[in-house]
Amino acid sequence: MNKTDEELSGLVLEIQRMSTEDGPGIRSTVFLKGCPLSCIWCHNPESISPRPQLHWTGSRCIGCRLCIGACRKGVLSFNEGQGVSIARDRCDGCGVCADECPSTALEMLGRNWGVSELAAELAKDRAWFEKSGGGVTLSGGEVTMQTEFSVMLLSELQGAGIHTAIDTCGQCAFAALEKLLPHSDLVLYDIKEIDPEKHKRFTGQDNRRILDNLLLLAEKIRQNGNSTVLWIRTPVIPEATEREDNIKGIGRFIAEHLNGVAVRWELCAFNNLCRDKYSRLGLEWRYAGKSLLSMQDMERIAAWARESGVDAQIVSWSGGTRIDNGTAEIIRPIANAAVKPC
Ligand code: SF4
Numbered sequence: 001m002n003k004t005d006e007e008l009s010g011l012v013l014e015i016q017r018m019s020t021e022d023g024p025g026i027r028s029t030v031f032l033k034g035c036p037l038s039c040i041w042c043h044n045p046e047s048i049s050p051r052p053q054l055h056w057t058g059s060r061c062i063g064c065r066l067c068i069g070a071c072r073k074g075v076l077s078f079n080e081g082q083g084v085s086i087a088r089d090r091c092d093g094c095g096v097c098a099d100e101c102p103s104t105a106l107e108m109l110g111r112n113w114g115v116s117e118l119a120a121e122l123a124k125d126r127a128w129f130e131k132s133g134g135g136v137t138l139s140g141g142e143v144t145m146q147t148e149f150s151v152m153l154l155s156e157l158q159g160a161g162i163h164t165a166i167d168t169c170g171q172c173a174f175a176a177l178e179k180l181l182p183h184s185d186l187v188l189y190d191i192k193e194i195d196p197e198k199h200k201r202f203t204g205q206d207n208r209r210i211l212d213n214l215l216l217l218a219e220k221i222r223q224n225g226n227s228t229v230l231w232i233r234t235p236v237i238p239e240a241t242e243r244e245d246n247i248k249g250i251g252r253f254i255a256e257h258l259n260g261v262a263v264r265w266e267l268c269a270f271n272n273l274c275r276d277k278y279s280r281l282g283l284e285w286r287y288a289g290k291s292l293l294s295m296q297d298m299e300r301i302a303a304w305a306r307e308s309g310v311d312a313q314i315v316s317w318s319g320g321t322r323i324d325n326g327t328a329e330i331i332r333p334i335a336n337a338a339v340k341p342c
């Protein structure tokens with residue numbers, strides 16, 4: 001292990017290989033832990049906490065109760081019919097119980113990686129990147145919550161000739177984005193909601209800093225001769241961001257401030273594939289019963305975007321959609337389908 005690894009490690013939730021939704025080509029997406037927002041529709045609830053988290057999958061549990069004795073803090077209990085219960089307020093994430101579990105029903109979410117160790121792991125997919133024009137995307141959670149680690153990792157990847165992208169919600173000190181920018185070939189930047197009050201209601205924070213940071217970032221990109229590519233992404237969420245006034249408001253903002261810098265505005269259709277994640281974390285999800293949007297919904301919303309004053313050429317949409325077929329709901333995969341809406 002070299003000095004950099006000893007000094008810097010990052011908490012990674014997951015490495016998703018063969019991803020096609022987080023930038024061009026085939027990508028390996030690194031989901032970092034820790035997010036400053038708490039979106040009501042969040043599709044990665046296990047990425048919000050900046051600490052490792054215990055996760056129980058009931059279908060794998062064989063009821064041996066080894067975990068109960070392993071936890072010296074008395075956090076776990078076992079109830080017939082319900083399985084293992086976790087008193088999360090008392091769990092310090094030590095992971096001893098997960099080490100004891102013979103069936104991987106208990107797992108710790110989040111693993112520390114050294115910079116060089118992770119760069120080497122990601123470089124194993126180099127052949128896919130080269131064939132497809134892909135690379136590595138740092139996502140989350142929120143990349144700016146682990147800025148120093150991310151800068152080192154991106155720098156090492158770029159040094160190895162691998163295309164780099166970051167996916168950010170923009171709720172951070174601008175200095176963090178400024179540090180990441182020179183090491184990012186592509187920035188995926190979310191504008192979820194244009195109304196500050198609604199933004200606060202949906203995500204826990206208003207959007208003032210996010211939009212201010214975006215303006216500063218766009219200026220930096222212009223100054224750098226557009227050496228970094230900027231994509232804007234908007235999650236299209238039922239009963240929240242899917243409104244005409246929101247889509248057209250975001251479009252006007254892009255047209256007024258990001259002309260010539262933002263080369264793509266991607267509308268990411270809501271998905272409901274994360275229902276089980278919530279139950280495994282012992283959380284309720286208000287969107288658990290919600291259906292996907294239909295293709296007609298997404299076409300209508302994309303039309304609002306094109307009417308907003310933005311360059312219509314930069315508007316696209318992605319994601320699985322609903323086909324109403326009697327009682328069936330079918331996820332229709334489409335080109336560049338987003339499994340994880342922004
Ligand atoms: S140790 Fe694992 S398999 Fe055994 S009761 Fe605990 S969670 Fe279930």
Ligand code: SF4
Pocket residue numbers: 054070071072073074075076090091092093094095096097098
């Ligand atoms: S992670 Fe540690 S504190 Fe939490 S339940 Fe398991 S053994 Fe107990």
